[in-house]
Amino acid sequence: MTRILYYHPQSNFSRKIRILLTEKKVDFQLQEVNLRDKPPSFLEISPIAKVPVFMDEDGTIIWDSSLIAEYIEEKYPQPAFYPSNFKERFSCRKWEELADTLGDNIISLWLMNLTNNVNPSFFRTRLENSINRLIPFFENQLSQTEYLLGGDTWSMADISALCSFGYYDLRLNEDWKLTYPHLKIWFEKLHKIESVKSTIPPKMF
Numbered sequence: 001m002t003r004i005l006y007y008h009p010q011s012n013f014s015r016k017i018r019i020l021l022t023e024k025k026v027d028f029q030l031q032e033v034n035l036r037d038k039p040p041s042f043l044e045i046s047p048i049a050k051v052p053v054f055m056d057e058d059g060t061i062i063w064d065s066s067l068i069a070e071y072i073e074e075k076y077p078q079p080a081f082y083p084s085n086f087k088e089r090f091s092c093r094k095w096e097e098l099a100d101t102l103g104d105n106i107i108s109l110w111l112m113n114l115t116n117n118v119n120p121s122f123f124r125t126r127l128e129n130s131i132n133r134l135i136p137f138f139e140n141q142l143s144q145t146e147y148l149l150g151g152d153t154w155s156m157a158d159i160s161a162l163c164s165f166g167y168y169d170l171r172l173n174e175d176w177k178l179t180y181p182h183l184k185i186w187f188e189k190l191h192k193i194e195s196v197k198s199t200i201p202p203k204m205f
């Protein structure tokens, strides 16, 4: 059976897994899902009705990007994208979670802008505040270290974060690069990597 990644080309969470699988040289097929009209066959394998979903060669189905990443790391350990040391791995997961929260907030803000772009709402302000509070954590860390966990190599924390910032570019704007110079350098450096460059979310809608 072929491994399949159910995904959407604009999805930051799908992009995490596309980069990870490519870096680990694990063969897989991409299966695009129409998120505006999800087919019943997709809903059958995805109780949360979201991409990404990964189907492994033995038929194992996993949803949620962080769970998929953990599964892939366990099954295909090299090269490693989570540290083996318990404390460092926990730190990596914390950054991944922060980056995913940022991604979730950007998605919600974009959807809110689509549906209600006239009056600023309480919820929009709350999302904007949350996004603007989260970003400096990344900037502060990257002003001290080259990658989010320190050390001289990227990890799943960097992958998740670059996907959320890439999604910010797609849905909001690129102004954060003017305000946060260390983030900008880190982001541009990672975009020299083929798996990162080739998965930049396209403008479709």
Ligand SMILES: N[C@@H](CCC(=O)N[C@@H](CS)C(=O)NCC(=O)O)C(=O)O
Binding pocket: 008, 010, 011, 012, 013, 014, 035, 049, 050, 051, 052, 063, 064, 065, 066, 100
């Ligand atoms: N926590 C999930 C979030 C996945 C998610 O929000 N996916 C979005 C695309 S980036 C989606 O499928 N949205 C479709 C919908 O909500 O209807 C993960 O990490 O995989």
